[in-house]
Amino acid sequence: PTKTIELKKTYRKYFKNLVDSDCAILKNLKLGVRLNSSDTNELNKDIKVLKSLDLHSIFLPKIESQVELINIANKLNSANITYKELIPVIESRNSINNIAEILKVNILKINNIAFGHCDYNLSLKIFPFFHQDSNEYWKWVDKIISITNSQNVNFINSPYLKINDDLFFSSMLNYLA
DSSP: OTTHHHHHHHHHHHHHHHHHTTOHHHHTSOOEEEOOOTTSTHHHHHHHHHTTOEEEEEEETTOOOHHHHHHHHHHHHHTTOEEEEEEEEEOSHHHHHTHHHHHTOTTSOOOEEEEOHHHHHHHTTOSSOOOTTSHHHHHHHHHHHHHHHHTTOEEEOOOOSOTTOHHHHHHHHHHHO
């Protein structure tokens, strides 16, 4: 925690250098970024680095309301940041309770919504965490998907942390499909 702000500053510089490098590979990619939460000073620093970029996807963590989503979209537009999609990340009890409201933002078309299960566990003060190998995790996912499906919005599953478990990863993908 004592190094977090400095690490974010360093990685913003790396990102900016990469984008400014005129790298041929980047021209053919759908570039996406995850911003810091709107309840921190880091969001404005992120936006400053992204100013005038053309991005495909912007992940917005810890979105809990329509108002919050609209405020961030307005900040991005004021900074001339263009994007194809904003992807709210659901990471708290309020987020899950407000998904239907969040998806009804008239000025934005939300096509995807993501789930951040580690922060969700933290918000509920659950430890050890429920991950994809627990029934509780899939109860949360089923609740989210029941809402996103009714709104024709795609669900983006939380990252699977056991990167060497190909069998479970495949079974998880099959279940989601």
